[in-house]
Amino acid sequence: xxxxxxxxxxxxxxxxxxxxxxxxxxxxxxxxxxxxxxxxxxxxxxxxxxxxxxxxxxxxxxxxxxxxxxxxxxxxxxxxxxxxxxxxxxxxxxxxxxxxxxxxxxxxxxxxxxxxxxxxxxxxxxxxxxxxxxxxxxxxxxxxxxxxxxxxxxxxxxxxxxxxxxxxxxxxxxxxxxxxxxxxxxxxxxxxxxxxxxxxxxxxxxxxxxxxxxxxxxxxxxxxxxxxxxxxxxxxxxxxxxxxxxxxxxxxxxxxxxxxxxxxxxxxxxxxxxxxxxxxxxxxxxxxxxxxxxxxxxxxxxxxxxxxxxxxxxxxxxxxxxxxxxxxxxxxxxxxxxxxxxxxxxxxxxxxxxxxxxxxxxxxxxxxxxxxxxxxxxxxxxxxxxxxxxxxxxxxxxxxxxxxxxxxxxxxxxxxxxxxxxxxxxxxxxxxxxxxxxxxxxxxxxxxxxxxxxxxxxxxxxxxxxxxxxxxxxxxxxxxxxxxxxxxxxxxxxxxxxxxxxxxxxxxxxxxxxxxxxxxxxxxxxxxxxxxxxxxxxxxxxxxxxxxxxxxxxxxx
Numbered sequence: 019x020x021x022x023x024x025x026x027x028x029x030x031x032x033x034x035x036x037x038x039x040x041x042x043x044x045x046x047x048x049x050x051x052x053x054x055x056x057x058x059x060x061x062x063x064x065x066x067x068x069x070x071x072x073x074x075x076x077x078x079x080x081x082x083x084x085x086x087x088x089x090x091x092x093x094x095x096x097x098x099x100x101x102x103x104x105x106x107x108x109x110x111x112x113x114x115x116x117x118x119x120x121x122x123x124x125x126x127x128x129x130x131x132x133x134x135x136x137x138x139x140x141x142x143x144x145x146x147x148x149x150x151x152x153x154x155x156x157x158x159x160x161x162x163x164x165x166x167x168x169x170x171x172x173x174x175x176x177x178x179x180x181x182x183x184x185x186x187x188x189x190x191x192x193x194x195x196x197x198x199x200x201x202x203x204x205x206x207x208x209x210x211x212x213x214x215x216x217x218x219x220x221x222x223x224x225x226x227x228x229x230x231x232x233x234x235x236x237x238x239x240x241x242x243x244x245x246x247x248x249x250x251x252x253x254x255x256x257x258x259x260x261x262x263x264x265x266x267x268x269x270x271x272x273x274x275x276x277x278x279x280x281x282x283x284x285x286x287x288x289x290x291x292x293x294x295x296x297x298x299x300x301x302x303x304x305x306x307x308x309x310x311x312x313x314x315x316x317x318x319x320x321x322x323x324x325x326x327x328x329x330x331x332x333x334x335x336x337x338x339x340x341x342x343x344x345x346x347x348x349x350x351x352x353x354x355x356x357x358x359x360x361x362x363x364x365x366x367x368x369x370x371x372x373x374x375x376x377x378x379x380x381x382x383x384x385x386x387x388x389x390x391x392x393x394x395x396x397x398x399x400x401x402x403x404x405x406x407x408x409x410x411x412x413x414x415x416x417x418x419x420x421x422x423x424x425x426x427x428x429x430x431x432x433x434x435x436x437x438x439x440x441x442x443x444x445x446x447x448x449x450x451x452x453x454x455x456x457x458x459x460x461x462x463x464x465x466x467x468x469x470x471x472x473x474x475x476x477x478x479x480x481x482x483x484x485x486x487x488x489x490x491x492x493x494x495x496x497x498x499x500x501x502x503x504x505x506x507x508x509x510x511x512x513x514x515x516x517x518x519x520x521x522x523x524x525x526x527x528x529x530x531x532x533x534x535x536x537x538x539x540x541x542x543x544x545x546x547x548x549x550x551x552x553x554x555x556x557x558x559x560x561x562x563x564x565x566x567x568x569x570x571x572x573x574x575x
Contacts, residue, residue, distance in 0.1 A: 534561070
């Protein structure tokens with residue numbers, strides 16, 4: 019498979035492994051009753067901080083659990099906030115935060131990078147972590163335009179797998195009409211990948227531009243199988259007695275002037291052929307038709323697994339009829355899903371200013387492709403918070419419990435991103451323009467200190483409860499953690515194993531007989547973390563204990 023090379027690639031291709039795990043510090047929670055200092059245990063999150071570090075911090079709890087990812091990364095259009103003071107969201111890799119990150123990660127070589135090199139260096143490790151967070155049946159959508167689309171496709175094929183590519187959707191965005199002398203650019207792209215094509219099929223949704231009388235809403239799909247051409251050479255098929263017909267009683271005269279040719283009169287009574295007839299034509303689905311005949315006129319499966327039957331029509335044609343499992347139909351061209359201009363107007367009603375926000379209807383449509391009512395949706399380039407708005411609207415409409423996780427590195431994460439979500443929850447606007455609130459809640463987080471220091475030791479500034487939570491998540495693949503009051507050092511039990519984290523900030527801990535005397539939980543096996551172990555191998559084997567040394571044996575994600 020072709021690969022893409024760029025300056026700095028060798029520095030970032032495995033950089034996700036070097037990103038420190040930082041604790042997420044909850045600053046406040048919010049619901050319909052307002053802001054709360056105490057934790058309300060919301061499953062919705064808005065995180066302020068470098069999205070690369072935030073994604074790493076989500077891994078212990080959410081690796082392999084995110085059903086849908088939508089991101090709208092910088093398009094690298096050179097429209098930075100310095101060049102256009104009206105812009106709040108920087109659409110350029112010249113953003114100071116990204117420049118600083120590149121300087122640390124790539125080093126002196128970063129000074130020679132083109133803007134495309136910089137963009138690829140920025141995107142690659144973030145996409146790697148997004149792929150880790152995606153569930154085996156998950157889907158990812160990435161908005162992009164012409165500036166980086168071709169490069170993005172290649173690195174996504176590398177990270178997500180070429181076989182997992184679904185489509186390059188085209189979204190008719192209805193603008194930008196400014197400063198374009200010849201060609202008016204009215205579209206953007208959305209790359210779509212699924213995590214594992216072997217596990218799941220393609221997403222299903224209804225084309226929003228389909229009219230109410232579109233045939234995609236029909237319970238069945240009918241198509242003629244009489245098709246002549248180089249790919250469908252003439253051949254004869256014998257229609258046996260009992261072959262179905264769309265009308266009750268009919269005689270189709272033998273003919274050679276119209277396809278299909280009939281070798282004899284076909285007599286239909288009671289909706290069935292009562293005499294055997296040979297018909298000649300080119301056939302588009304000959305093998306399935308023969309399979310149907312051999313199956314005694316019972317439904318057969320086509321190549322897509324759809325139930326399929328055949329019948330003679332009143333004109334003598336032969337049609338294939340497929341029962342539609344659901345009214346699903348997706349076009350690669352997405353239209354009638356709002357525009358950034360209209361969304362900006364809607365934000366203005368909330369008292370929020372943000373240029374070029376993605377429309378809520380677009381994100382709702384993408385989420386509806388694939389997500390159930392209780393799935394988690396992640397957006398690590400959150401901007402103004404459209405993804406959260408979409409999730410809250412969907413939950414209000416159908417009573418669902420979808421969860422959102424937003425990450426925004428901009429300084430406006432609280433004043434714009436979170437503020438918009440608050441107003442969606444509460445309702446906004448006045449008079450006839452008033453919009454009812456959706457209800458819901460979220461917690462707002464900042465990135466805290468790293469859990470591990472550069473020498474690999476545990477950062478003593480981190481609360482012990484956060485360390486315990488990290489150990490539990492890494493041992494149980496993100497199983498929900500609840501602080502245990504049964505025993506001080508007991509984390510919980512999982513797969514017939516009891517877990518203990520014997521840790522004190524101000525002294526070394528020893529796994530010995532005195533500690534075993536404090537273990538009251540009965541289980542088949544034990545995993546015990548401590549600074550050292552005074553038990554013999556015979557003792558460990560006797561009680562089926564696995565000793566893990568702090569910090570050496572703590573998994574670094």
